[in-house]
Amino acid sequence: MASLGELLCSHTDELVHRWYERWxxxxPAIPGMTEAAxxxxxxxxxxxxxxxxRERGTSESPxxxxxxxxxxDPEQRVRDEExxxxxxxxxxxxIEAVxxxxxxxxxxxxxxxxxxxSIAIFELAAESARRFARCQAEQVARERAEYVAGIAHQLRxxxxTLGLYVQQLEGGKAAPDPQAVERLRRTVDRLSRLVDGILRLERFKPDELPVHPETLAPAQVIxxxxxxxxxxxxxxxxxxxISANRSARMQVDRDLLVDALxxxxxxxxxxxxxxxVRVTLEERENEVVFKVEDSGPGISPERQRQLFRPVRPEQPGGAGLGLSIAFRSAVxxxxxxxxxxxxxxxxTFRLCLPRAVRAREGHTEGRVERSLENDASRTVH
Known part of the structure; x- marks a missing residue:
């Protein structure tokens, strides 16, 4: 009767090859995956x-x-998103291959x-699951902290600006300047929109986001x-x-349009x-395209592939939060x-919306969520 310990040590490469053929x-469980981690x-x-x-027999616990x-190294598998x-x-x-x-x-x-x-392999899988869960929880905590820091940066x-206007009003003896009051109102509106957009991002999954269209002139929103x-x-x-047709009309959710644009x-x-920075409105047969162009530094292909994924700001104040809100609002x-x-x-970003957006009050069985995932992989050029 052969020793299983000797066989495992002497024929390791052959067993790995047999396992790999079986796999x-x-x-793979993941489409596009070419090699097991x-x-x-x-x-x-x-x-x-x-x-x-071979050395201790079965006296030691697996x-x-x-x-x-x-x-x-289950931590590496977390990073590889396996x-x-x-x-x-x-x-x-x-176990089957052996x-x-x-x-x-x-x-x-x-x-x-x-x-x-057999027990050793079972314990290996169990320990991998334990470490995987622990590492994943730590990663989520880090990303959450970065996300909160990004929100704080956006609100800052x-x-x-509001604090500055309040100081000016407190120190003024005459009536407030109408232009200053108007700027103050716009700042409050801007802050309110940002908070509302963040709340929508936090409270709703894409397929649960309420949509309440109304007829409006998109040029006025611009x-x-x-x-x-x-x-x-x-x-x-x-x-x-700005380049926009003032007579254009569409049915769209005003809040979501403002979030995105x-x-x-x-x-x-x-x-x-x-x-x-140039904002252009283009009308097509069944859709309206809002185009935002800039003369900035541009975005590398590697960075483009990350932009529309779920919010994972690389650093506080990164573009991830705003673009995630915009993308979810569009989809x-x-x-x-x-x-x-x-x-x-x-x-150049192109926000393409139907000329007549459909209303939605609640869950739609994942249709929008699947669209979100599909669009994320096919709309970044």
Whole structure:
């Protein structure tokens, strides 16, 4: 009767190859995945089990094998966004591959050795799940902290502006300047829209976002938003241009339109140091296209692929929050948000909305959520 420990140590590469063939035969659980994350670690793990069997037999608990962090790395699988279900499935294939290999070779191993091996693989999967969950929770906490910091950064500018206006009003002896009062009103409106947009982002999944269309002139919405951000643009010396048909009409949710278009204009001004920001309205047969162009630094292809994913700000105040609000607002209304950009050549965002947006009061069985995922992969050029 052969020692299972000796077999595992002597034939590690062959067993890994057999396992990998089995995994390829079944196919990965994740479409587009070409190689299992545990492949590089499996040889090490099989040798750990084999050496333990060879040196100490079944006297030691299999649970002790995975106390050393270097023997498995579920944290890397979190970073690779591989579901723990896939990892557990792969370890099940390991047991199956070893059993079939022993049968084909007619190897007779002791029940104690094989039980130790099976429990060791089970404990490996369990420990991977535990570490995966712990690492994922820590990652979510970090991202949440960055997200909150990003919100605070977005709120800082209008709040500071409000504080400045209040100081001016407190120190003035005469009646308030009508222009100052108007700027104060716009700042309050801007702050209110930002808070409402964040609340919608927090409270609703994309397929649950209420949509309440009304007939309006989109050019008037553009005028309002440009007026709100004109001070920011002029302070940086930027030219803020509008090209829109004043007679155009559409049925759209005003708040969601302002969420989307306002964040696009704000981002364009924020990241453009010189030149222009241009807002254009284009009418097509069944849709209306709002185009926001800038002469800013442009966006690299790598960064473009990250822009429309769920909010994960790389740093406080990043573009992730505003663009996430804009993207969700577009898709919730049956539209898309498209981007064309090259480093050094500026950026152009296109907000494409149906001319007549459909109303929605509640859940629609994931239709918009699936659209969100599909659009995220196909509308970034």
């Amino acid at each position: 390829q035969q079944e196919g 545990i492949k590089d670690h499996l040889a090490v793990q099989l040798r750990v089990i084999g050496e333990s069997l 649970r002790k094998l995975w106390e050393q962090p270097g023997r498995l 579901p723990i279900e896939e990892v557990v499935r792969e370890y099940a294939y390991v 059993r079939l290999w022993l049968d084909e070779r007619d190897e007779q191993v002791s029940v104690q050795d094989y039980s130790f091996f 500018t209008p709040v500071s 005028d309002q938003l440009v007026a709100d951000y004109e001070h920011d643009a002029s302070r940086k010396g930027l030219r803020l241009d 306002g964040n696009l204009i704000q981002n364009a001004i924020k990241y453009t140091e010189k030149g222009f 919730a209304q049956g539209g898309t948000l498209e981007l064309e950009s090259e480093p050094g050549r500026g950026s």
